[in-house]
Amino acid sequence: MKSGSNLERILESGQFAVTGECGPPKGSSPKVVQKKGELLKSCCDALNVTDNQTAIVRMSSLAGCVILQGIGLEPVLQMVVRDRNRLALQSDILGAVALGVGNILCLSGDHQKFGNHPTAKGVYDIDSMQFIRMVKTMRDEHRFINGEEISGDVPLYIGAAANPFADPFEFRVTRLAKKANAGADFIQTQGIFDVARFAEWMKMVRDRGLHEKTHILAGLIPIKSVGMARYMRNNVSGLSVPKELVDRMADAKDAKEEGVKICLETIEELKDIEGVHGIHIMAVAWEDIVPRIVEEAGLMPRPVV
Amino acid sequence: MIEDANRILVLGCKGCTTVCCAGGPKEVQELATLIRMNRKQKGTTVETLEASNELQCEPQSVGPLLEKLADQFDVILSMACGAGVQTIVKSFPDVRVLPALNTNFIGMAEEHGVWTEVCVACGDCLLGRTAGICPMTRCAKQLLNGPCGGSMKGKCEISKDVDCAWQLIIDRLTRLGRLEVLEEIYPVKDWSAGWHRGPQKIVREDLTS
Numbered sequence: 001m002k003s004g005s006n007l008e009r010i011l012e013s014g015q016f017a018v019t020g021e022c023g024p025p026k027g028s029s030p031k032v033v034q035k036k037g038e039l040l041k042s043c044c045d046a047l048n049v050t051d052n053q054t055a056i057v058r059m060s061s062l063a064g065c066v067i068l069q070g071i072g073l074e075p076v077l078q079m080v081v082r083d084r085n086r087l088a089l090q091s092d093i094l095g096a097v098a099l100g101v102g103n104i105l106c107l108s109g110d111h112q113k114f115g116n117h118p119t120a121k122g123v124y125d126i127d128s129m130q131f132i133r134m135v136k137t138m139r140d141e142h143r144f145i146n147g148e149e150i151s152g153d154v155p156l157y158i159g160a161a162a163n164p165f166a167d168p169f170e171f172r173v174t175r176l177a178k179k180a181n182a183g184a185d186f187i188q189t190q191g192i193f194d195v196a197r198f199a200e201w202m203k204m205v206r207d208r209g210l211h212e213k214t215h216i217l218a219g220l221i222p223i224k225s226v227g228m229a230r231y232m233r234n235n236v237s238g239l240s241v242p243k244e245l246v247d248r249m250a251d252a253k254d255a256k257e258e259g260v261k262i263c264l265e266t267i268e269e270l271k272d273i274e275g276v277h278g279i280h281i282m283a284v285a286w287e288d289i290v291p292r293i294v295e296e297a298g299l300m301p302r303p304v305v
Numbered sequence: 306m307i308e309d310a311n312r313i314l315v316l317g318c319k320g321c322t323t324v325c326c327a328g329g330p331k332e333v334q335e336l337a338t339l340i341r342m343n344r345k346q347k348g349t350t351v352e353t354l355e356a357s358n359e360l361q362c363e364p365q366s367v368g369p370l371l372e373k374l375a376d377q378f379d380v381i382l383s384m385a386c387g388a389g390v391q392t393i394v395k396s397f398p399d400v401r402v403l404p405a406l407n408t409n410f411i412g413m414a415e416e417h418g419v420w421t422e423v424c425v426a427c428g429d430c431l432l433g434r435t436a437g438i439c440p441m442t443r444c445a446k447q448l449l450n451g452p453c454g455g456s457m458k459g460k461c462e463i464s465k466d467v468d469c470a471w472q473l474i475i476d477r478l479t480r481l482g483r484l485e486v487l488e489e490i491y492p493v494k495d496w497s498a499g500w501h502r503g504p505q506k507i508v509r510e511d512l513t514s
Contacts, residue, residue, distance in 0.1 A: 082446070086493065108446055108448065108453050108454075110455075110462075111445050111446060111455070111462060111463050113445075113463050114462075114463075122445075122446065122447075124446045124447045124448070125493075125494075125496065126493045126494075127446070127447075127448045127449050127450050127451070128448075128450075128453075129449075129450035129490050129491075130449070130450065130490070130491075130492070130493045133490060134493075145493060161454065162454075163454030166452070166453075166454045166455065166456050166457060167452075167456050167457055167458055167459065167469070167472060168452075168456070168472055168475055168476075171452070171475050171487075174487065174488060175450075175452075177488070178450060178488065178490055181490065182490055190454060237455045237457055237462035238454045238455045238456075238457065238462065
């Protein structure tokens with residue numbers, strides 16, 4: 001075992017994993033994190049805690065992780081290289097391990113321009129690929145990025161992101177291969193609305209045998225309204241929302257119900273794709289729908305390994 | 306900053322700022338005219354002196370000219386880049402020098418009147434590995450193993466007007482039949498080679514006496 005986390009045990013035992021997401025508040029109250037955690041507790045194997053998501057300042061991801069652990073949840077610590085240089089990243093990793101965190105997701109981060117401090121200096125000392133490799137070196141060789149020795153273990157299950165919908169399409173699989181080689185034990189993808197394109201990407205992933213090197217969790221974003229569908233289609237870079245899906249939401253009598261239906265249909269299709277080892281549900285501001293989706297997708301109760 | 310000056314030397318540079326149509330003899334003339342017009346509107350007077358030297362960043366170029374014009378001005382308004390302004394500062398400790406320009410970037414002329422930034426002078430050139438396209442300058446996240454998940458239809462997530470540097474790199478490597486170089490993970494950058502080291506200095510022993 002690399003970290004012995006619940007997520008690792010589930011994935012390594014060949015079971016279909018379910019992860020969720022918990023965005024910390026724009027404030028200091030632990031209750032917000034606890035409330036989201038309680039909602040998702042029974043239906044997720046681990047919960048990602050986002051790190052200044054979309055470059056908007058929020059409570060730190062590590063603090064959110066510790067709060068979740070306090071109510072018996074397993075967190076995935078998201079970390080972006082936008083806000084920290086190699087010193088801060090490594091120091092926060094050691095701190096996270098000391099506090100019992102067992103999973104990490106290594107990200108670049110959305111550009112600071114999109115957030116609430118658009119005039120900030122982006123750090124980007126190292127990139128997400130180098131970040132993955134750095135954590136692997138810390139864990140497997142007990143060494144910092146400069147080669148110096150670390151005292152003690154750094155047991156972390158290492159995750160990375162992949163976006164099958166960004167360009168250039170063909171290179172996306174090469175990029176996944178690089179992340180797997182760098183040390184990514186699991187991958188959480190961008191939210192999937194275009195299953196056909198995702199399936200095409202997965203075929204390329206299998207052709208290179210990458211589904212056996214790393215566990216791929218397919219990303220899902222439940223859609224709450226036609227406005228949200230339209231916004232994601234037109235404004236969110238790196239997302240592919242087909243027009244038919246927007247039309248379907250527009251024509252629906254009950255948009256929320258339609259959103260749940262679309263999500264469940266997508267999960268069914270994803271389950272049939274070879275190499276998909278789980279799902280990652282990002283229900284931003286709609287956390288309370290997740291238990292129902294997981295239940296109706298036939299993924300309850302969650303396995304105990 | 307020049308309100309209190311009555312004798313202003315507007316000093317152009319015949320090097321880079323001339324090429325960039327920002328601070329050559331033509332722009333010197335224009336700026337001096339504007340200053341005089343402004344003072345006239347305000348009902349005050351000013352003497353402007355116009356000159357340009359070969360390269361303001363070379364003490365040998367700027368020194369003799371300024372010595373010749375000494376006592377004819379209170380302040381120099383330099384139309385060189387930041388290096389030019391500071392070369393005067395270093396050579397003439399008693400002269401007041403002000404910058405007339407903002408020095409923006411090291412760029413290339415795409416077409417007449419259009420310049421784009423292409424180099425950040427990082428001191429650790431990557432162009433040999435990135436098909437001659439600089440991700441330090443042209444990737445908004447300065448990724449060495451790009452592109453990130455925000456690259457769409459060849460454009461960067463920060464703006465539809467900005468090309469994705471990594472798309473350009475991949476296209477060019479594909480054309481050259483060398484895309485496989487990107488399979489390797491590019492190691493972390495040595496930022497100490499460049500501007501994160503603090504002010505830098507190059508000494509060429511063979512050129513110094």
